[in-house]
Amino acid sequence: MSASAARGQAIRSNLIKIGAVTRFLLRVLGQALPALSRPRLLIEQIYNAGARSLVIIMLCGLFVGMVLGLQGYDLLARFGSESALGVAAALGLIRELGPVLTALLFAGRAGTALASEIGLMRATDQLTAMEMMAVDPVRYVVAPRFLGGFIAMPLLTAIFDCIGIYGTQLIGVVMMRIPTGTFWSQTVNSVELRDIREGVIKSLVFGLACSLIAVYEGYYAEPTAEGVGLATTRTVVTSAVMVLMLDYVLTAAFL
Amino acid sequence: MSDRTEVSSQPPLIDVQDVHYAVGTHSVFSGLNVRVAVGKITAIMGPSGTGKTTLLRLIMGQIVPQSGRISVFGQDVGALKRRELYALRQRVGLLFQNGALLTGMSVFDNVAFPVREHARLPEPVLRKLVLMKLQAVGLRGAAELMPSELSGGMARRVALARAIVMDPEVLLYDEPFVGLDPISKGVILRLIQSLNKTLHITSVLVSHDVQEISAIADHTYLLSSGVVVADGNPAELKQDASAVVHQFMTGAPDGPVPFHYPAADYNAQLLER
Numbered sequence: 001m002s003a004s005a006a007r008g009q010a011i012r013s014n015l016i017k018i019g020a021v022t023r024f025l026l027r028v029l030g031q032a033l034p035a036l037s038r039p040r041l042l043i044e045q046i047y048n049a050g051a052r053s054l055v056i057i058m059l060c061g062l063f064v065g066m067v068l069g070l071q072g073y074d075l076l077a078r079f080g081s082e083s084a085l086g087v088a089a090a091l092g093l094i095r096e097l098g099p100v101l102t103a104l105l106f107a108g109r110a111g112t113a114l115a116s117e118i119g120l121m122r123a124t125d126q127l128t129a130m131e132m133m134a135v136d137p138v139r140y141v142v143a144p145r146f147l148g149g150f151i152a153m154p155l156l157t158a159i160f161d162c163i164g165i166y167g168t169q170l171i172g173v174v175m176m177r178i179p180t181g182t183f184w185s186q187t188v189n190s191v192e193l194r195d196i197r198e199g200v201i202k203s204l205v206f207g208l209a210c211s212l213i214a215v216y217e218g219y220y221a222e223p224t225a226e227g228v229g230l231a232t233t234r235t236v237v238t239s240a241v242m243v244l245m246l247d248y249v250l251t252a253a254f255l
Numbered sequence: 256m257s258d259r260t261e262v263s264s265q266p267p268l269i270d271v272q273d274v275h276y277a278v279g280t281h282s283v284f285s286g287l288n289v290r291v292a293v294g295k296i297t298a299i300m301g302p303s304g305t306g307k308t309t310l311l312r313l314i315m316g317q318i319v320p321q322s323g324r325i326s327v328f329g330q331d332v333g334a335l336k337r338r339e340l341y342a343l344r345q346r347v348g349l350l351f352q353n354g355a356l357l358t359g360m361s362v363f364d365n366v367a368f369p370v371r372e373h374a375r376l377p378e379p380v381l382r383k384l385v386l387m388k389l390q391a392v393g394l395r396g397a398a399e400l401m402p403s404e405l406s407g408g409m410a411r412r413v414a415l416a417r418a419i420v421m422d423p424e425v426l427l428y429d430e431p432f433v434g435l436d437p438i439s440k441g442v443i444l445r446l447i448q449s450l451n452k453t454l455h456i457t458s459v460l461v462s463h464d465v466q467e468i469s470a471i472a473d474h475t476y477l478l479s480s481g482v483v484v485a486d487g488n489p490a491e492l493k494q495d496a497s498a499v500v501h502q503f504m505t506g507a508p509d510g511p512v513p514f515h516y517p518a519a520d521y522n523a524q525l526l527e528r
Contacts, residue, residue: 121358129355132315133369133417134341140372 024216027138028146035143045148049110049211050155056109057102061160064097065089065167072168073176082178086187089168090161094191094199095254098161100247103206106153107239111214114145115235118218119228127219142219146211153207154200161199198254205246210239266329268293268425268457269314274323276306276313283309284320285481291425296451296458298468301478302503302512307461308352310478311427314459315349316340327425345373348418348456352430354410356402356417362389363398366417373421388416392446408439415446425457426450432464440464444471465504469493477503479512 035042068089076082118141121127127137165187172178214235221231269291276284283306291297299307312318313325316332325332327343335343356365366385370376376384389395392412402410411431418426428447432440448471451458462468468475469489477485477492477500485492485500493504502510518524 124358125351125353125355126357128317129349129351129357131317132344132347132349133372133421134344135369135372136341 021212021216024219025212028143028212028215031136031139031143032147034139035147038144041140041144042147042151045144046152047148049106049114049145049149050152052113053106053109053152053156054159056105057156057160058163060101060105061098061163062167064101064160065093065164065169066171068092068097068164069168069171069176073172073178082172082176083182083186085168085172085176085178086165086183087190089172090165090187090191091195093161093164093168094195095202096247096251098157098164099199099202099206100243102157102160102203103153103210103243104240106149106156106206107210107214107236107243110149110152111210111235111239112232114149114211114214115218115221116228116232118142118145118215119221119231122219122221123223123225123228125223138219142215146215149211149214150204150207153210154203157199157203194254198250201254202247202250205250206243209242209246213239213242265293267291268328269459270324270326271310271314272324272326274313274320274325276309276318276320276323282481284323287323287478287482289476289483291457291459292474293457294451294455295473296447296460296471298460298462298472298475299478300463300465300468300475300503303463305478306481307463307478308429311349311429311459311461314427315344315347345369345421346424348421348423348426350411350414350418350426350428350431352433354402354407354414356405356410356414358402360401361398362394362400362402362405362413365402365413366420369417369421385416385420388420389413391419391450392416393442406439408435408442411435411439411443412446415443415450419450419454419456422454423456425459428458428460428462430462431460432462432467440467447471465506479503 069085072085072088073082076084076088118127121137121141127141130137130140169183173180173183217231217235217238221227267290269289271287271289274284274287275282276287287310289297289299289310299310301307309318313320314327314332316335319333328346330339330343332340332343356362357368360368363385366388367381370381370384386395386398389398392415394409394412394416397405397409397413402413405413426447431443431447435443444467447458447460450456451471460468460472472489475486475489475492476483479499485495485497487495492500495501495504499511501507502512508514
């Protein structure tokens with residue numbers, strides 16, 4: 001096969017995959033309303049994707065904020081603008097680091113759990129059993145998990161941002177002795193609603209992408225141990241690449 | 256072969272007519288004919304890999320044949336829309352080989368699952384219904400256990416309770432005896448029989464356990480190479496003179512179904528450098 005033919009083949013198969021994922025998304029969205037009418041299932045999934053990711057999100061948020069504090073203080077001190085540390089960290093976290101890092105952590109923690117859970121249900125005939133009992137697995141299994149992830153992501157991002165800013169404050173105020181009033185007043189005055197809107201929109205888009213990739217990979221996993229493993233790996237890799245690509249597109253659109 | 260199948264004057268409940276089905280280039284069925292009579296226990300037997308489970312998937316409309324017709328309750332399964340297919344599946348129970356219990360919920364919730372999805376029953380009524388079904392399979396005491404705490408035989412009995420909870424008209428059993436100890440086998444055998452006799456559930460068993468099937472089946476189809484090679488009641492099959500039937504019924508290791516997978520000449524392969 002010539003190089004151009006191989007390239008054409010690769011583009012074609014990628015387009016087919018994008019088409020399949022889009023159709024799957026439409027099918028899931030079509031079942032979103034029935035899923036919303038079962039709050040118990042949905043709350044369970046928000047708990048699974050959200051609450052169970054809290055510890056890792058908070059821990060990472062704290063350390064990212066503290067690193068931002070150290071690096072930011074060092075950088076700003078060169079220009080004599082240490083007092084702007086709070087602003088720099090808050091904007092960086094709210095607009096960029098918060099949504100992106102939360103999404104990457106979400107893909108690693110909740111995304112893999114979703115993909116492997118659904119993949120294992122496929123491998124052990126549980127999804128087929130539902131179909132045979134005239135229960136649509138997309139409605140009962142996929143839609144609540146997708147919605148749970150989609151709802152959990154902005155909440156986790158908000159928590160990551162808050163803990164991150166607290167981490168920066170620990171370094172800036174407690175360690176480096178920036179006056180508390182200066183730190184917080186500058187931060188509050190400089191962060192605008194549009195910054196928060198950018199962060200929220202990013203986290204919603206990432207939430208949709210990461211949740212969709214996880215449930216898609218799980219649902220169409222090969223029904224074998226190896227297939228479930230591969231689906232889990234693909235979930236992390238595809239989610240990470242998609243998050244970073246989408247982040248570039250969204251950042252360019254917001255600037 | 257199926258032409259001589261006239262076990263009932265009523266129209267068959269499941270009618271598989273001249274079905275051809277292939278996966279890629281591998282042909283699974285090439286002109287399969289099977290008829291399941293109302294209220295009877297029909298067995299589908301055959302060596303491993305003859306597509307017995309595939310036949311169940313075709314009957315349930317999970318896959319569609321390339322040609323031929325499968326009708327269940329007089330409806331062409333291949334032509335049904337998803338909604339119609341789901342309506343039909345509510346009248347048919349399927350017992351999976353491994354039980355396929357939902358691992359995230361208890362035995363009770365597993366059995367209650369189809370009812371909760373399809374009917375709005377008050378919780379006390381649902382509870383009584385589920386306990387009655389669990390009592391029927393002897394596992395009322397295990398209602399609060401999780402599927403991971405059950406033995407293989409118990410899991411299959413729970414799956415059986417789940418399959419009958421919607422009071423289906425037909426029950427399809429996929430290899431119900433595989434991997435069970437003799438006691439569990441006996442229990443499942445008795446359950447299949449009693450469900451058929453007391454609830455008048457038409458039963459289709461896919462299996463290769465000659466002894467068990469011979470004990471309970473009203474009519475048996477023997478599949479090989481994608482077609483029905485023999486059918487009749489167990490006594491008739493035992494009398495069948497054809498080599499394929501004889502090999503299967505007696506469990507002879509070699510015969511029309513060869514012991515060796517097709518391979519190059521043995522000596523030539525050993526001596527080649």
